[in-house]
Amino acid sequence: MTDTQDLNVEDAPEGVDIIQTLPLDGWHRAKGGRMVAFAGYEMPIQYEGIMAEHLWTRQSAGLFDVxxxxxxxxxxxxxxxxxxxxxxxxxxxxxxxxxxYSLLLNEEGGILDDLMVTRRTGEDGEELYIVVNGATKYDDIAYLLDQMPDDATLNLLDEQALLALQGPKAVDALARLVPGVERLVFMTAGAFDWNGTPLWISRSGYTGEDGFEISVPAEAVAALADALCAEPEVKPIGLGARDSLRLEAGLPLYGHDLDPETTPVMADLGFALSKRRREAADFAGAQRILAERENGAAVRRVGLTVAGRQPVREGASVVAEDGSVIGRVTSGGFAPTLGAPIAMAYVPAELAAPGTAVKLIQRGKLHDATVAAMPFVPHRYVRAGAK
Structure with a gap:
């Protein structure tokens, strides 16, 4: 029988109305973190300011609590x-x-979540370690349990905290504390030890920068966060900069740029459809998704550069010359690295080519925009074979 003993699904009803605290809640407050409700948790949105934190991460190393x-x-x-x-x-x-990187799909091919899967060896042999989004994790668990064979086990590691150390100097700071992490390359992971504390570290993240995600026992996370921030390259960074960084990197955010009505092809995430799986066509929604891959989807996720200095936010409309609504902005903001506003939107496929001029309307005001290739800021992942 599938093991649900550690999942606490009944304690997290649909919508997760109870606001929870992170293991580092007191640590964030002591560092001056401004706390907001996000994905059912109190989380820091900023410490010194979003612009400063964004630029620090791009040039040095930022520590995020995820x-x-x-x-x-x-x-x-x-x-x-x-x-x-x-x-x-x-x-x-x-x-x-x-x-x-993969996508959790419903029967119609819509995206229920995006996630990271790692194959690793645990105490009981081979296992798959999967990191899912906080706002969807209990729904994901319930959905995945329905797919599992009777003798499978699914455990939620709620005793583990997760930190992301991101930026070009992240490797320098972390390698001083945990020698050997520098041997990891993008999208690889391994087990490490820090002063007797077991860590699971991957070279990954969601900022477009080089960096690491560190799974650490919750009772040790404050000590590890202190040790990392004692390194000269590292400062704590909040949700605000995490969002502007991932937007510059052209990375979609679930619940904003991705949802159950959106397919991988619409979302421009076709790389997540592995060749063997496309040929087998044996995954949820395969018929629709593969038809869209062959013939094109009606709408596509695109990047936009916005004229002027005023950011255009999620919820703004993409409009035709006659004023009719033909698309929607799903993420938008000011890009500190570029010094200009950018956005992501879904537009009709015939308008998806870079260089296409479009118009946006937000609160009754019209904005000129241009479809742009993503990422807006080049990724700086350290891949195998890089020198």
Whole structure:
């Protein structure tokens, strides 16, 4: 029988109305973090200011608390095959300590969440470690449990915190505390030790910068955060800069740029459809998704550069010459690295080519914009073979 003992699904009803605190809640407040409600948790939106924190991360190293994310571990015979019914990535061919970005799909091919999957060896043998979004984790768990074979086990690691150390100097700071992490490359992971504390570290993140995500026992996370921030390259960074960084990197945010009505092709995430899985066409929504891949989707997610200095926010409309609404802005803000406003939007496929001029309307005001290639700021991942 699938093990749900550690999941506490009944304690987190749909919508997760109870605001929870992170293991580092007191630490954030002591550092001057301005706390806001996000994904069912009190989380820091900023410390010194979003602009300063954004630029610090781009030039040095920023420490983000992402402990609201769900860390799940799957074990048992048949788990990989079960997961492949709702994830379009090739998990069967995923190597030890290798990671893969994937999408949790409903039967219509809509996106229920985006997530990271890592194959690793645990105490009881081979397992899949999956990190899901905080706002969707309990719904994800319930949906995934329905796919699992009877003898599979799914554990929510709610005793683990999760930190993200991001920026070009992240490797320098972390390697002083945890020698050996510098050998990791983008989308690989491994088990490490810090002063007797076990860590699971991946070279990954969601800012477009080089960096790491660190799973650490909750009782040790404050000490680790203190040790990292004692390094000259590192400062604590809040949600505000995390959002502007991922927007510059062209990375979608679930619940904003992705939702159950959106397919991978519409979202311009076709790279998440592994070749073997496309050929087998045996994942949820495959018929629709593969038809869209072959013939094109009616709408596409695109990047936009916005004329002037005024950011255009989520909810603004893309309008035709006659004023009719033909698309929607899903993320938008000022890009500190570029010194200009940018956005993501869904537009008709015929308007999706870079260089296409479009008009946006926000609170009755018209804005000129141009479709732009993403990422807006080049990714700086450290890949295998890089020198």
């Amino acid at each position: 402990s609201h994310m769900g860390q799940l571990v799957f074990t048992g015979e048949g788990v990989v095959q079960a997961l492949e019914t709702v994830l379009p990535g090739d998990l069967t061919g995923l190597g030890e300590s290798k990671m893969r």
